[in-house]
Amino acid sequence: MQETLNYIQENKQRYIDELFELLKIASISADPAYKNEVLKCAEMCAQHLKNAGADAVEVCQTKGYPIVYGEKILDKNLPTVLVYGHYDVQPPDPLELWKKPPFEPYIEKTEIHPDGAIFARGSADDKGQFFMHIKAFEAMMKTNTLPCNVKFIIEGEEEVGSVSLGDFVNENKEKLSCDCILISDTGLYSKDQPTVTTGLRGLSYMEVEVEGPGRDLHSGLYGGAVPNPIHVLSRMIAQLIDENGRIAIDGFYDNVLELSAEERAEMAKLKDDQEEFKKSISLKGVEGEEGFTTLERTSIRPTLDCNGIWGGYTGEGAKTVIPSKAFAKISMRLVPYQTPDEITEKFTKYFEKIAPDNVKIKVTPHHGGMPYVLPSDTKEFVAAKKAMETAFGKEVLPYRSGGSIPITAMFEQVLGAKSVLMGFGLDSDAIHSPNEHYGLFNFYKGIESIPLFFENYAKM
Amino acid sequence: MQETLNYIQENKQRYIDELFELLKIASISADPAYKNEVLKCAEMCAQHLKNAGADAVEVCQTKGYPIVYGEKILDKNLPTVLVYGHYDVQPPDPLELWKKPPFEPYIEKTEIHPDGAIFARGSADDKGQFFMHIKAFEAMMKTNTLPCNVKFIIEGEEEVGSVSLGDFVNENKEKLSCDCILISDTGLYSKDQPTVTTGLRGLSYMEVEVEGPGRDLHSGLYGGAVPNPIHVLSRMIAQLIDENGRIAIDGFYDNVLELSAEERAEMAKLKDDQEEFKKSISLKGVEGEEGFTTLERTSIRPTLDCNGIWGGYTGEGAKTVIPSKAFAKISMRLVPYQTPDEITEKFTKYFEKIAPDNVKIKVTPHHGGMPYVLPSDTKEFVAAKKAMETAFGKEVLPYRSGGSIPITAMFEQVLGAKSVLMGFGLDSDAIHSPNEHYGLFNFYKGIESIPLFFENYAKM
Incomplete structure (x- = not known):
């Protein structure tokens, strides 16, 4: 192991230099204008896998953006770890709030990152994190220490x-068969x-539209006599959460696993x-569901948030219009055993x-995702906990996060892992x-933890 | 008079051809990107005044956009009518809802305009309307019938x-001294x-901003524990109007003139x-203040409307963000004796x-304006009523409109007219x-009514 760490x-x-090249690509999947950048990013990922020593590397076409595949099979009798990551990133707007352009990475020290952090869209989510796996794999290959x-x-x-x-996973069950899936797309509870x-919480995401008059109206001539869709939408949003911070949708909590x-x-x-x-x-000041702490509100409780609103x-300057329509994007984070279909319907x-x-x-429903739980008595959890305890020199605790990675539930269902x-x-x-941004300390601790996980897991 | 009408x-x-040229200029005063178009429009107005026979035509500079001036003084002992209009227009968005581009005027028949209507931004508000005055003036000049x-x-x-x-008016009291002001920037109650x-109603217009967290947050990691500014703004908007359709602002109705x-x-x-x-x-379905008809709600009652909302x-597609800020534009229409300063403060x-x-x-308060009333026993009202009765061949009624032309109160105060x-x-x-759009019927009835008004008014 020491050789690998060396x-x-x-x-x-x-x-770092290689990661910067990856971060310079504006692989924004939500905006069709960036299609070529997304495709370019897939090609660069494939090249990195090849360079690191992977076999059968392929940019696999799908109905949407491609999935990059690579493998190293040492022995069919050894366990197989499937590493998952994503090379696409969130849109960077509002652009004017970035200190430097989002796709021109740079390193700067911060209070919480005295060793420096890499600033760029995708640095933490998820380019900087999946790239740790490619580099840890490279290190194991070059030092002949890959244990499975x-x-x-x-x-x-x-x-x-x-x-x-x-x-893709359904059509390639054989190719993707594995014993566990390893993902770095979440965070530590804190640096210490x-x-x-x-x-992980699940997700249900919708876009809503309220139409008042059939066309935009002059607010002087019509004001006071017609339903203004902005007011109506505001009143409706106000009715989604009650005065105790509980979501008012009928039956919303029916399937919530109470701890x-x-x-x-x-x-x-x-x-x-x-x-x-x-x-x-x-x-x-904070706010949220009564009777729960901030930590609980962001992890074990379901939530509802408006992610965007617009109209008029x-x-x-000033325009005296009553718009015909107003819109909002509204998403809910789900916990076991809520399902996106159930919540979308409710x-x-x-x-x-x-x-x-x-x-x-x-x-209009957008995408959804199932919530996920990994029990702390599984060998996957234990191997990861031990690896990180070695790398960090500290006790590692289990933590339920508020974010969503809906594919974990799908992986379990299709691949049985x-x-x-x-x-x-x-x-x-x-x-x-x-x-x-993504801390250099975190980036390097990650690269160190990964070979340790492989070592622990292969032995179990 | 017959000669003028001929x-x-x-x-x-x-x-019509000349008006089309005026409508082709995108004189959008709210958007600084259109500055040159606005200036170009002022020059064209000045040229039209000269061509029609006005003296002392001048594009008067101000701190903002220029004011076009022109005059014809026949005799200092005759009464003087000051005609007011505006050559700037509202922004045309949402552009995708226009059947043809907003600054490419064309004529099309509609159910309500069987003779055809001119479609373009500014056709009715106010280019098509102030242009009637220039053309009526031209007709009186060419036929030597201008009576004052x-x-x-x-x-x-x-x-x-x-x-x-x-x-401008304060600095040019002498130059603008007059007996009455004539404005075509409103509408008929109906075609029949x-x-x-x-x-006219007054106006108080503000932009509001709600800030929750100091930066945009990931709704998975923070959702459920922080005040989402879109929700807070929605709840606040919902509290501006009560369940009876009355504006809930403390003291809002204190100075309302009850009919x-x-x-x-x-x-x-x-x-x-x-x-x-x-x-x-x-x-x-309609909605508004309980106990009043639609006509009353849009004319003799004050109102409140959100004219725009945005955030996140x-x-x-979908982005799972809790924005730092949410914004709205909110305006109120005022009735006598409310004042914009009072209402802005409340x-x-x-x-x-x-x-x-x-x-x-x-x-942040934007502009405001005072409400205005013209009693029906004034000679201004009587001259206009008679002129229109001749042109339309129908009884003309007084009508209180819901819109705002805040300058009428200022004219009265400074010019005493x-x-x-x-x-x-x-x-x-x-x-x-x-x-x-603006009906051809309306455009021509306007041009006919104006010399009749001058004739009636000069005699009174």
């Missing part, structure tokens, strides 16, 4: 709901408290500093129920926000 | 609150019911067909009061909306 140490600077088989799939549609991945993610007092006490061991939390995001005149029914008679409404979520980001990395 | 008849087609003095001011900032007009506008039962009965003579109203704007991700206080402690808010609002548009003209 190799990593000697090649640190090159790893490995397969890679790196997709380009994670940020738009992994629309083609399900079909390394964790393995044992739970026992013991489980909640175990969770409470994780340091949950309210003042630090507020300071880290410049917040005056939003340009400079949301739609409720939204129809609370709509006044004098408007027309439309609900558990996913182990060994992520190295921090909540403060500003993923999905301007000035996304 | 001249108008003979030059009809040229009037006339002055013109055509400004370029009406759609952004006439920001420079007040200073010509009216002179005797009241007597007699006055309301007089108003009720105007045909107010609910089914036709709904059909004309493809509306499922509004592009294609709005701001109330908005601060209903803001939860865990967000920051900001209220009443404004007569003789407008020829229709509510269905879609001003401030896509596919704005």
Whole structure:
């Protein structure tokens, strides 16, 4: 193992240089204008896999963006780890809030990252993280220490709901057969408290539309006499969450797994500093479901958020218009045993129920995803916990995260394998926000932890 | 008079051709990108005044866009009519809803305009209307029938609150001295019911901002634990109007002039067909202040409308973000004796009061305007009523409109003269909306009514 870690140490600077090239590609899957960039990024991933020593590398076509595949099969009798990552990124807007352009990576020290952090869209989510696996694999190959088989799939549609991945996995069950799936697309609980993610929330995401008058109207001539769709939508949004912070949709909590007092006490061991939390995001005060802590609200409880709203005149100056339509994007984070289909249906029914008679409404579901739990008595969890304890020199705790990686449930169903979520980001990395970054410390700790995981897992 | 009307008849087609050239200029005052177009439009207006026979024509510079001036002084002992109009237009968005580009005028017949209507941004508001005055003036000049003095001011900032007009009028009291002001920037009650506008609502317009966290957040990692500014703004908007359709701002109705039962009965003579109203704007059902009719809600009652809302991700696809900020544009229409300063202050206080402690808010007032009333026993009203009765061959009623022309109150204060609002548009003209148009019938009836007004007024 020491030889592998030495190799990593000697090649640190090159790893960063190579990652920068990957971060320069604006692989924004949500915006069709960036199609060529997304495709270019897939090609570069394939080249990196080849260079690292993978066989059978292929840019596999799908109905959407391609999935990059590669493998190293040492012996069919050895266990096989399937590494998953995604090379697509979130849109970078609002652009004006970035200190430097989002696709021109640079390193800067921050309070929380005294060794420096890489600033760029995708640095933490997920280019910087899946790239650790390619580099750890390279180190194991070059030092002849790979202890088991490995397969890679790196997709380009994670940020738009992994629309083609399900079909791909179903059509390639044999090729992707494995004993476990290893994913770095989550974070540590904090820099001082390394964790393995044992739970993820699911997702149900919709776009809603409220139509008042059939065309835009002059607010002087019509104001006061017609339903203004912005007001109606605002009133409807106000009715989605009640005064106790509970989601008001009928039956929303029916299938929620309620944690026992013991489980909640175990969770409470994780340091949950309210003042630090507020300071880290410049917040005056928290809010959420009554009876739960901030940590619980963001992990074991389902939530509802408007992710966008628009309607009427939003340009400079003043326009006295009553718009015909107003729109919002609304998403819900789900916990076991809610399902996206169930919640999408309940949301739609409720939204129809609370709509006044004098408007027309439309609900369009976007992608959804199942929630996921990895029990802490599985060998996947234990191998990851031990690997990180060696790398960090600290106790590693299980942690249920608030984010969603809906594919973990699909992997389990189709491939019959558990996913182990060994992520190295921090909540403060500003993923999905301007000035996304990923600590150099985290990047290197990740690359060190991966060969340790392989070693532990191959022995179990 | 017959000679003047004959001249108008003979030059009809040229009037339209000239108006088309004016409509081709995208003089959007709200958007700085169109500065050159606005300036070009001012020059063209000046040229038209010269061609029609005006003296002392000048493009007067202001801190904002210029004001075009022209005059014809026959005799200082004769009365002087000051004609006001504006050459700037509203932004044309949403562009995709226009059948043809907004600055490429064309004529098309509609159900309500069997003779055809001119489609273009500004056709009714206000290029098509102030141009009637230049053409009527031309007709009186060419036929030597102008019975009194006339002055013109055509400004370029009406759609952004006439920001420079007040200073200009104050600095040029002598130059602009007059006996009455004639304005065509309003509409008829309906095609079958010509009216002179005797009241206008005032305006108070603000932009509001709600800030939750100091930066955009990932809704998976933070969802459920922080105030989402879109939700907070929605809840605050929902609290602006109560369940009876009354504006909930403290003291909002304190200075509202309540009409007597007699006055309301007089108003009720105007045909107010609910089914036709709904059909004309493809509306499922009306809503508004309890205890008032649609006609009353849009004329004698103050109102509040969101004119725009935005925040978070509004592009294609799905982005799981909690935005740092959400914004809205909110305006109120005022009635006598409310004032914009009073209402702006009351709005701001109330908005601060209903803001939860865990967000920051900001209220930025845009322009405002005073409400206005022209009593029906003034000679201005009588001259206009008689002129239109001759032109239309029908009884003309007084009508209080819901729109705002805040400058009427300023004119009265500074110049000591009443404004007569003789407008020829229709509510269905879609001003401030896509596919704005102005009926040829209305355009010609306007040009005919104007010399009749001058004749009546000069005699009184």
